[in-house]
Amino acid sequence: MKPAPFEYHAPTSIADAVTLLARLEDEGCDAKILAGGQSLMPMLAMRVARPDALVDLRRVPGLDHIRLQDGHIAIGAMASKRAAELSELVRERQPLFHAATRLVGHQQIRNRGSVGGSFAHADPASEYPAVALVLDMEMVATGPDGERVIPAAEFFVTYMTTALEPGEILTEVRMPVLPAGTGWAIQEITRRSGDLALAGIALTLRIEAGRCTDARIAAFGIDATAVRLGEAEEALRGAAPNGESFARAGAIAAASLADPMSCIHASAEYRRHLVGTLLERALAEAAARAH
Ligand SMILES: Cc1cc2nc3c(=O)[nH]c(=O)nc-3n(C[C@H](O)[C@H](O)[C@H](O)COP(=O)(O)OP(=O)(O)OC[C@H]3O[C@@H](n4cnc5c(N)ncnc54)[C@H](O)[C@@H]3O)c2cc1C
Structure with missing residues (x-):
């Protein structure tokens, strides 16, 4: 057609x-x-x-930067995903966003696809909105009244719908650098390499004195937008970082999902199961990185 x-x-x-x-x-x-x-x-x-x-927007200059700015990483909306993938700054200072970028489509898609486009498109199965929630990212929108900054928690409204007003352009996304010693992981299940996720988990984990002190977890591919898994985060606070507490967090997360999406490729129950299993695996991966 x-x-x-x-x-x-x-x-x-x-x-x-x-x-x-x-x-x-x-x-x-x-x-x-x-x-x-x-x-x-x-x-x-x-x-x-x-x-x-x-x-x-491809002839608009000034929208493809990737730089350290006032202590955070600022990426222009038109920077390609490939540029983010190849950026030493992103790889070294924000490895969760870097790993998420490498999971988006194939290299050809990342060559052309912009960083901002994925946030504006707000596909619930995309890796970026979940990472944005975990990292408390900020979205910069430019419209007739100038610039405004929208926190990620307010940006993703529902299925492919954001808080951008008609006439507003997403011009920049901002993310913190990952504090030293913070563990992170992103895990997903796709039907084929490069596909959008059937379900996925992105998280950061802090461990101090042999206890989990802070976990920030978001799931994608299971609801109309990426969702924080607050009950699992709470269950991890103060817990020993071991297989038992990670399995418990996975079970709590799976049980906490109200109504996972269902489609011809994955039933709601399968997605629920994936969230529990992926969270358990991602926590183990993040714990190995945390110190
Ligand atoms: C085969 C294939 C596999 C893919 N796999 C994945 C995947 O695994 N994970 C994933 O996340 N995505 C995946 N995608 C989608 C891909 O990442 C797109 O690049 C991305 O969703 C949109 O970015 P874009 O720059 O191409 O935007 P466009 O396609 O040009 O635009 C997408 C939407 O966002 C709006 N928009 C774009 N930029 C702005 C802006 N600056 N301000 C306001 N609105 C804007 C547009 O109006 C449009 O509605 C895949 C795509 C294909 C074709």
Whole structure:
């Protein structure tokens, strides 16, 4: 199938892009931002999305940085996932985000797909929203009223829906550097290598004086958005970091899921089982990294 007809715009500055989006909205035109096109182009081709206009960000300068800024890592929304994967800063200072990036699709997808596009697309099976919740990331949105910073916990609203207002562009994502000694892990089950996850777990774990002092855990692929697993986090606080407490946390996490998604590839019960098993494995992996 071919996409339905659309107008194509290629602004050359953030200000022009914002003005253009506002004008198109005033004219009642349904405009969509085009970034790497790795999700949007297939949706257009299948006519799942039929926008009146595309606003292509690829000629807008200043949106592809990856830098240490005021103690956190700032990544421009149009930086490619491959650039994040190859960044020494990301690999060394934020290994959880780095590992998550390497799980996204295949290298060809990561060459074209932008970092910001995955957050804006908000696929519940994507690795990035879960990592954003674990790391308390911040999303920078730029619109007609200027810039605003949205915490990850408020950014992902529901299935493929974010807190971005019409006319706003996601321009940057910010993440803390991982504190020294913090364990981390990301585990997922996919049908084929590079596929979106049937279920996955991302987490950080701190261990002090032989006890788990802090665990931040999020699951993806099981609900309309990535979800924090608060009951499992609570159960780990003060527990010895061993197989018994990790198995218990896995069982608590699996039981705490209200209504896991179900599809032809994985039933709700299978997803529930995966969450428990993946959490147990991820905790063991993170504990081995924590010191
Ligand atoms: C075969 C295949 C496998 C994949 N596997 C995975 C996977 O394992 N994990 C995973 O997470 N993803 C996966 N993806 C999706 C891929 O990561 C996309 O790159 C990503 O979802 C979107 O990024 P993009 O830059 O291509 O955005 P686009 O496709 O251009 O846009 C996606 C959506 O986000 C909006 N958008 C994009 N950028 C912005 C912005 N800066 N501000 C506001 N809105 C914006 C667009 O309007 C559109 O609605 C896969 C895709 C394919 C084709």
